[in-house]
Amino acid sequence: xxxRLVLLTCLVSVVARLRIKDVKKLPFLGGAAVAExxxxxxxxxxxxxxxxxxxxxxxxxxxxxxxARHQQRGAAVFGVGLRDRNVSHRLSELVLVARQVRLLxxxxxxxxxxxxxxxxxxxxxxxxxxxxxxWATKLLIVTRLALRHLRNLLSTHWTFSMMNAVFLxxxxxxxxxxxxxxxxxxxPNGARLMKVAIWTPRRGLxxxxxxxxxxEKFANFYGAQxxxxxxxxMPYWGNEDIRTPNGTSVIKYEGSDYQLLLAVxxxxxxxxxxxxxxxxxxxxxxxxxxxxxxxxxxxxxxTVRAEKYDFTQTFEFSYVSFSMAKPRQEPQWQSLYYPLxxxxxxxxxxxxxxxxxxxxxxxxxxxxxxxxTTFLESVFLDMAGMxxxxxxPHRLPWGSSSRVLMAAWLAFAxxxxxxxxxxxxxxxxxxxxxxxxxxxxxxxxxxxxITIPPYxxxxxxxxxxxxSPLFKGLAKLxxxxxNVLEGLxxxxxxxxxHLGGRRFLKYQIADKFTEVDGTSRLYVGxxxxxxxxxxxxxxxxxxxxSQLDRWIMAPxxxxxxxxxxxxxxxxxxxxxxxxxxxxxxxxxxxEDGDTNESLTALTIIHTQGAFLLLLFGINIACVAVFSEFVxxxxxxxxxxxxxxxxxxxx
Numbered sequence: 001x002x003x004r005l006v007l008l009t010c011l012v013s014v015v016a017r018l019r020i021k022d023v024k025k026l027p028f029l030g031g032a033a034v035a036e037x038x039x040x041x042x043x044x045x046x047x048x049x050x051x052x053x054x055x056x057x058x059x060x061x062x063x064x065x066x067x068a069r070h071q072q073r074g075a076a077v078f079g080v081g082l083r084d085r086n087v088s089h090r091l092s093e094l095v096l097v098a099r100q101v102r103l104l105x106x107x108x109x110x111x112x113x114x115x116x117x118x119x120x121x122x123x124x125x126x127x128x129x130x131x132x133x134x135w136a137t138k139l140l141i142v143t144r145l146a147l148r149h150l151r152n153l154l155s156t157h158w159t160f161s162m163m164n165a166v167f168l169x170x171x172x173x174x175x176x177x178x179x180x181x182x183x184x185x186x187x188p189n190g191a192r193l194m195k196v197a198i199w200t201p202r203r204g205l206x207x208x209x210x211x212x213x214x215x216e217k218f219a220n221f222y223g224a225q226x227x228x229x230x231x232x233x234m235p236y237w238g239n240e241d242i243r244t245p246n247g248t249s250v251i252k253y254e255g256s257d258y259q260l261l262l263a264v265x266x267x268x269x270x271x272x273x274x275x276x277x278x279x280x281x282x283x284x285x286x287x288x289x290x291x292x293x294x295x296x297x298x299x300x301x302x303t304v305r306a307e308k309y310d311f312t313q314t315f316e317f318s319y320v321s322f323s324m325a326k327p328r329q330e331p332q333w334q335s336l337y338y339p340l341x342x343x344x345x346x347x348x349x350x351x352x353x354x355x356x357x358x359x360x361x362x363x364x365x366x367x368x369x370x371x372x373t374t375f376l377e378s379v380f381l382d383m384a385g386m387x388x389x390x391x392x393p394h395r396l397p398w399g400s401s402s403r404v405l406m407a408a409w410l411a412f413a414x415x416x417x418x419x420x421x422x423x424x425x426x427x428x429x430x431x432x433x434x435x436x437x438x439x440x441x442x443x444x445x446x447x448x449x450i451t452i453p454p455y456x457x458x459x460x461x462x463x464x465x466x467x468s469p470l471f472k473g474l475a476k477l478x479x480x481x482x483n484v485l486e487g488l489x490x491x492x493x494x495x496x497x498h499l500g501g502r503r504f505l506k507y508q509i510a511d512k513f514t515e516v517d518g519t520s521r522l523y524v525g526x527x528x529x530x531x532x533x534x535x536x537x538x539x540x541x542x543x544x545x546s547q548l549d550r551w552i553m554a555p556x557x558x559x560x561x562x563x564x565x566x567x568x569x570x571x572x573x574x575x576x577x578x579x580x581x582x583x584x585x586x587x588x589x590x591e592d593g594d595t596n597e598s599l600t601a602l603t604i605i606h607t608q609g610a611f612l613l614l615l616f617g618i619n620i621a622c623v624a625v626f627s628e629f630v631x632x633x634x635x636x637x638x639x640x641x642x643x644x645x646x647x648x649x650x
Contacts, residue, residue, distance in 0.1 A: 046107040095130035218544035221270035311535035313549035339423030514576035
């Protein structure tokens with residue numbers, strides 16, 4: 001057994017140059033047919049891998065290969081004897097080595113020569129498991145089977161029905177004529193076996209109806225139905241049960257990936273059926289088993305996933321971001337101070353002190369100043385009253401200079417007062433909010449805990465193993481387990497944040513946390529984590545991958561995919577806002593029957609400054625009254641102590 005294994009290993013490792021004319025010397029039936037078929041359908045620079053179930057004549061083939069080492073075309077010859085008890089094990093080893101040969105070139109043709117159906121079935125299974133074939137690899141099987149057995153063989157095995165395969169079959173008792181067949185899984189007449197070529201020693205190879213034997217099978221599905229798998233994950237994929245007028249239930253799908261699948265299906269002319277799936281593992285496992293044509297919702301490209309299935313062209317980048325509650329607006333006494341800048345307030349104070357002084361100087365120069373302090377007090381009171389838009393002075397000045405100054409002061413008070421009142425209204429209705437965390441460093445410094453769904457366990461391990469102090473600090477705050485709704489509710493109630501897909505978080509906030517006025521108490525941070533390329537999972541070496549990639553990228557490059565996402569988010573936000581408004585109206589109707597909506601009232605948060613100013617004025621007034629009362633009592637006592645009787649005096 002060990003000697004046979006060593007000989008087999010040495011044999012399958014021989015890779016040499018082989019000319020087309022040397023293929024005709026191969027001692028199996030149909031060598032000339034194979035040589036002509038390979039010559040007409042394959043490029044000269046592409047190597048050929050020969051697989052046969054009879055190891056007897058392989059020595060001659062190997063000698064010919066060594067003698068033709070200098071030729072352009074390369075060839076590898078593999079053989080497994082049917083007398084071996086463990087043919088399946090030998091074939092599995094052969095496929096692994098043959099795949100290494102196939103990987104050395106961008107194009108390859110595999111020629112399998114066998115008349116044993118069991119060997120062909122084993123080759124189909126092991127070539128699929130060992131990933132020997134891709135669509136660019138042309139597979140030629142030379143055999144002699146009855147047409148009914150050939151039809152059954154091609155229709156039941158993925159390798160023969162879906163891959164780029166052609167059968168050269170010596171039918172029934174014919175030893176000098178062979179026919180070329182290929183299986184079309186999708187055609188105008190459904191899945192069928194099609195004759196593509198005929199070979200005779202006298203006329204050589206003739207193609208049937210001028211068709212290429214190796215033709216594209218997946219450019220048009222001709223309206224066939226294919227299976228896909230997906231689970232709700234908005235805004236990418238969602239489903240809703242709709243009750244039709246006749247009482248039946250119909251599933252309505254939505255989402256950006258669903259729209260993209262519709263575009264691909266329209267381009268390739270197929271319909272699809274969504275297979276039931278209970279978990280994401282089942283979604284991808286049906287793709288691995290080739291039960292599902294494609295998992296039509298994006299998955300992040302990972303090496304552990306690539307071992308199980310392939311991906312389409314990358315069309316989406318998954319960004320992990322965080323969501324937390326918007327900072328609450330605290331009551332601020334500075335609300336009356338915000339409308340004007342600090343320099344403006346200082347300029348107003350200077351004007352209030354300077355203009356009355358200039359007015360007094362002008363009247364003093366004109367010798368129109370009254371004696372006593374009554375005139376000084378009235379000037380300041382009149383100036384302050386005009387500035388606050390209270391009233392005009394009771395006595396207007398006689399001098400032209402005083403009147404010019406008064407007019408300038410009135411214009412100044414009108415302009416500045418209007419500007420202040422307008423900005424004050426805007427400041428009260430659009431208050432100034434505190435700063436909020438937008439980056440990861442700000443997040444780590446601001447929150448007490450960060451939640452992430454169960455899939456975030458791998459993220460937590462990655463952050464802990466990182467050398468970045470920022471990621472280590474993030475890992476200490478992570479709490480793995482809560483789902484998205486629990487995490488977002490926790491962010492509203494506590495000083496927490498929730499990690500998740502950026503667009504997924506935006507959809508959940510728009511759908512579940514939109515207020516009547518269209519706002520939300522939650523927001524999504526500007527910074528992101530772990531940007532990862534994503535695509536749709538498909539089976540390993542799927543022959544339709546190139547067609548999918550082409551029609552996936554067409555709408556993506558046109559910007560339609562991004563538009564579908566944004567439109568869905570906008571529609572979801574409007575729907576949630578409408579539902580909140582209807583719920584509020586129903587609640588009012590149930591309470592008092594009043595459906596009139598009122599404007600949002602200003603709260604103490606907005607008007608605290610005015611009340612504080614009033615209290616400050618009341619306190620000053622009380623102090624002034626008390627001071628006047630004390631001063632009056634002191635003056636009265638002083639007069640009494642001096643013995644002055646004011647009545648007798650007069």
